[in-house]
Amino acid sequence: MYINRLIEKSLRDAVAKKKSVLLLGPRQTGKTTLLQRLSPARLLNLANPDQRQRYEKRPAVLIDEIHDLEAESGLPAGKAGVPPLVVIDEVQKVPALMDALQVLIDEKKAIFILTGSSARKLRRGSHINLLPGRVLAYRLDPFRREEYAKGSxxxxxxxxxxxxxxxxxxxxxxxxxxxxxxxxxxxxxxxxxxxxxxxxxxxxxxxxxxxxxxxxxxxxxxxxxxxxxxxxxxxxxxxxxxxxxxxxxxxxxxxxxxxxxxxxxxxxxxxxxxxxxxxxxxxxxxxxxxxxxxxxxxxxxxxxxxxxxxxxxxxxxxxxxxxxxxxxxxxxxxxxxxxxxxxxxxxxxxxxxxxxxxxxxxxxxxxxxxxxxxxxxxxxxxxxxxxxxxxxxxxx
Structure with missing residues (x-):
């Protein structure tokens, strides 16, 4: 059973404006389930060891993959002139990806929603680009009373x-x-x-x-x-x-x-x-x-x-x-x-x-x-x- 989240409207509005998003929140608060409702063209889960190791070895491979995704769409900027939506789950697992993401966002090659359950590496690691001014930051918490009112x-x-x-x-x-x-x-x-x-x-x-x-x-x-x-x-x-x-x-x-x-x-x-x-x-x-x-x-x-x-x-x-x-x-x-x-x-x-x-x-x-x-x-x-x-x- 899916419970509607109040933040979903803000995320949809950001995507409609071609803005990329950093969605932070503790583990198991429903980030992945929520973002699947936005029908991304690509969803990468860096909690998966195989996917994580591939990007750890060569972070720039993400640039090649997004260029290929753009080519698959048949249009220079995605379907109907809108860049494809790409979700990267647990982005803090490979902080070196942030430089590649900066390039792709600057080139408007895709709209990204990046999720993370730990801000430590993103905020405190050396040489990590926090994409200042390039992404909108949101937080997904456990259910609010307005979202799920059942139970004593x-x-x-x-x-x-x-x-x-x-x-x-x-x-x-x-x-x-x-x-x-x-x-x-x-x-x-x-x-x-x-x-x-x-x-x-x-x-x-x-x-x-x-x-x-x-x-x-x-x-x-x-x-x-x-x-x-x-x-x-x-x-x-x-x-x-x-x-x-x-x-x-x-x-x-x-x-x-x-x-x-x-x-x-x-x-x-x-x-x-x-x-x-x-x-x-x-x-x-x-x-x-x-x-x-x-x-x-x-x-x-x-x-x-x-x-x-x-x-x-x-x-x-x-x-x-x-x-x-x-x-x-x-x-x-x-x-x-x-x-x-x-x-x-x-x-x-x-x-x-x-x-x-x-x-x-x-x-x-x-x-x-x-x-x-x-x-x-x-x-x-x-x-x-x-x-x-x-x-x-x-x-x-």
Whole structure:
């Protein structure tokens, strides 16, 4: 069963304008399935060892193949004067191809959609051409609530939103799919790219990082528990970020009155099901865990909805006072958002939002996301909404 992805329209629009695209996203988020719907003239999968080795030996062979594809079309620029669409899956596997791609894009020989599940080699490798100004960059995440609304809240917090997981009908099959993902795609991806020489401390770090997802990035605690340096822990966090496993969220730090606002970033695992298995947690979670998971779910939904927009997701925290879980910052305006596990929110749940609204005139309203069955007014300019209504949040 195919589930429509919201990003598909943007990709079709880019291709219609003869623009090439770099589509990044974690493994198994549905990139290949989505791009097959665009009916490419050629689809190259560099995760395939035979294809990968051919281009590793001579990257320029791609230029010859695209010229041959152009000749096969019978027209100088593809059918009806439109360059052929070529998809190259897992392009980071052969970063040397980027120079050949630059030539082909400049010559308008084809429209390319390049996919990658790790930005590390593309961003940090030496002599790698990132095709600046030549491609449009997009990100494909696990399902958003707007794309796939089935399943209870608890299911979404336990199993996440990877297509290969949520489309499986039984809890046991979902659990096995997540376990396979953690061992195959997290541990082996790191090993295959030679990112870590000694996997044992990294494996322990991965478990700790998953357990602390949603919190501030802390180098000291895992350094002490694992017995490696702060520098090593920092490099581990960078690996997770570059491999699209975690996302960094920076705080809102400007204030006319407060001097002790947190300046450190916090992070989220890209998928709550992967997070749980990486943390080696079962399906029976203590009551206090659900609120933290709902907060992370809200953060992930907000991040995904803001991918292509001008805004940023922040959080707000005074080391000695109030804090707000999430703050949408967009076009000079702010929306503070608190997340509560309660089904019966009260004005007490809005107290930090009231403080925020009083201190930031560019914030016109605040929102409490919780399990209430109906939206309700908690205080002037502050409403509680059901978690299902999160996609409806707008600045206006």
């Amino acid at each position: 809240l608890q299911d979404q917090l336990l199993y996440g939103a990877l297509p290969v997981v949520v489309l499986d009908p039984t809890p046991e099959a979902r659990e096995q799919a997540l376990r396979s993902y953690v061992t195959t795609y997290l541990e082996e991806e790191v090993r295959a790219e030679a990112l870590v020489r000694n996997l044992s401390p990294f494996g322990r770090f991965l478990e700790l990082a998953a357990s602390e997802s949603g919190g501030l990035i802390n180098l000291r605690k895992p350094s002490q528990e694992i017995g490696v340096s702060h520098v090593t822990i920092g490099s581990y966090f960078q690996i997770l970020e570059d491999c699209l496993i975690v996302e960094r969220i920076d705080p809102l730090t400007r204030s006319a009155t407060r001097k002790k606002l947190t300046r450190g970033s916090k992070y989220l695992f890209f998928d709550l099901g992967v997070r749980r298995l990486a943390a080696q947690e079962g399906r029976r979670l203590p009551l206090e865990s659900w609120g933290r998971l709902l907060e992370q779910w809200v953060g992930l939904e907000l991040l995904r909805s803001m991918r292509q927009g001008p805004g940023h997701l922040r959080f707000w925290r005074d080391a000695t006072g109030p804090e707000v879980d999430w703050v949408i910052e967009q076009e000079g305006r702010l929306i503070p958002i608190e997340v509560k596990w309660t089904e019966t929110p009260t004005q007490q749940d809005a107290r930090h939002l009231q403080t925020f609204l009083a201190e930031y005139p560019e914030a016109e309203k605040g929102i409490v996301v919780c399990r209430t069955p109906h939206a309700m007014q908690l205080a002037p300019r502050i409403r509680a909404i059901p978690w299902q209504d999160l996609p409806k949040i707008k600045l206006s």
